[in-house]
Amino acid sequence: MKSSTVASLALVATLWLSLLCALTALTSASYDDDLLQSVTSRYVRPNMLSPDIPLTDIRVQSRSGGVEQVHLTAGRHDRVYLVYVREIPDNFSGQLPLQGTVRFGTDPSSLGTETLATGRVYSGMQEYNSYLWNPPMGEPTLNKSAIAALMNTESWTKKWWPLYNNDTAADIPNNKSVNAAYNNPASYYQSPLVYTARLDNLLPNTKYYYDIDGEYTGNFSTNPAPGDMSRPLTIGMWADVGQTNVSALNMEYMLNTVDPHLFMLAADLSYADAYWPRWDSWGRLMEPLMSTKLGLFGQADHEFNVFNENNVAYMFRYPTPFEESNSPTFEYYSYKTGPLHVITLGSYTVFKKGSAQYIWLEHELTKVNRTLTPWLMVMLHVPWYCSNFVHIGEGKLMREAMEPLLYKYGVDVLLAGHVHAYERTHPVYNNATNPCGTVHLDLGDAGNREGAYIPWLEPQPSWSAFRESSFGVGKMTIYNETHAHYEWHRVACEDTNATICATAGDNSAQAHIPSDSTWIVRDTVRCPSRLMPTSAP
Structure with a gap:
């Protein structure tokens, strides 16, 4: 295709997006509580069983000492953590291999950089x-x-x-x-030997190839540097994943259809629940996504206090960029890329005013540079706004302690999980719709074995925009400083065979139609808090 044709198409796309954004901004400017819709989907997930994938399933089989459970976590825009696992063979003798070698580079035929991976067990x-x-x-x-x-x-x-x-x-x-x-x-x-390697000095927006100990190869693309808004940034969103057939379909959908630059998992990963081998089966099941896409993870009840796991497996397997965030603990941290500043909080970590988490959060909010990263998002586990009867009100105390801070600094979006159903709010603050409040996305519906939650609180609260008792994943695409498009896709099927998924009204893995979609608009004129802090220290 000629360069002039490409330029023309790019110009048309830019003009179309500008027009769409202008229309959306006009709609936002006429914000009126009386015009806000509250929709409860008529779809309720059919009563189909979704078993935990058995340990005999080929997708979760051990590689008998080979490299497995490879996953990538985002550290900084120029740093990625690569984690992998090796089982210790039966009747092994000799010295344990506590170091591995990871080679990486931008040319798959010449991986010029080498780093050590350190192995540990727990x-x-x-x-x-x-x-x-x-x-x-x-x-x-x-x-x-x-x-x-x-x-x-x-x-x-x-x-x-x-x-x-x-x-x-x-x-x-x-x-x-x-x-x-x-x-x-x-x-x-x-545990098996869990190896962690730190890949440093990475270029932004660049595809890298890697080799682990000469036996496993993969690739990933780095995210843009903070402040780079030269292209849209796509974020995948999910929580409460587990390891059922629906979990696997959601993983495949996240990889192949959402195709995010970064995915955010708002805690409750494996649902191992202190049956420790389930951490290994989950790592194997999720490897197709997590070995090629960068992720941010949170921890919550199924990593912490369900059957007293106390974050042991999570700490060893899923590093977080807390040291890069000047955080005292892996439980809360921040990450910046392109137009986005993410703050991850711990729902099961002390959050009252004067606590370490509160002090760290307040200081982190003062460091946000809204010129460099205009979009500010918080990820935690327990929803602050939820109209499903299961877990209703559980996030109330944390909301009362921290919501004034989030409102003061103009947090745009809050991603949560925990409740196994989908709900999106209108911008909300202090339990009422507010054009300068935060949009809350409750996505604890990624497919775990506990099923979709019902019933809903009636009547539907005015701050609740859309809710559905089903499974799925979210996708948010940030286009510029003020406009992002968000959609949620139901993935309710049990099988990739479309004939099995012939449920009335079902938009499953075979029908890629979003159940819920909206534009999220940052109105900095009406809401000067969207510019807070006005300057970074």
């Missing part, structure tokens, strides 16, 4: 949660007899030894978790 105390043998959706991962066999030590203890456990299948309840004895060696989990 241990976990096995808890057996009832989801393993009595899940609300789908088939069991393990049966009660298998659990009892792991806990019953009678077959190998000596007569004079105390029994560490002597449970039978009949002792395993349907809906209650059971703890293996702390002194039962069969209940200890040892």
